Amino acid sequence: MFRKTAIVSAMALSLGLAACADTGAKQTGGAVLGGLGGAVAGSQFGQGKGQLAAVAAGTLLGALIGSEVGKSLDRADKAALASTTQNTLENQPSGASSTWSNPDSGNYGTVTPTRTYQTNNGQYCREYSQTINVGGRTEEAFGTACRQPDGTWKVVN
Structure with a gap:
């Protein structure tokens, strides 16, 4: 009881x-x-x-x-971020930012490739920065993604 x-x-x-x-x-x-x-x-x-x-x-x-x-990113936010990241890493030159936003949540951000290089084994990788604004608070992060055999980019750090 x-x-x-x-x-x-x-x-x-x-x-x-x-x-x-x-x-x-x-x-x-x-x-x-x-x-x-x-x-x-x-x-x-x-x-x-x-x-x-x-x-x-x-x-x-x-x-x-x-x-x-x-209060963190919802599924639609994550999908918009992932799509923008893939497209940006594939199509934008270093220094060119792409933006994403979710009008339902009000969250938004940018993805900017900063350096492209090829590893010793021939794999293409790109360093990038991203900003994410959630609830009026902006966070910045940096990472590296490498192109996979299927053409997608996979974050490696």
């Missing part, structure tokens, strides 16, 4: 936390699902007040982790 009460309380807490946050649907959904998962995981530990504390901690940690995952 105590276990069910703790889980129901944790569910209410996670829904309340999500409702208080000024976030998008993906982030809110992630927080709710993460909170519920954390509550269930926390309910497996301890007894009595210790179990309640574990449920509460699991709920809060799960909600935090779920919220962060939820």
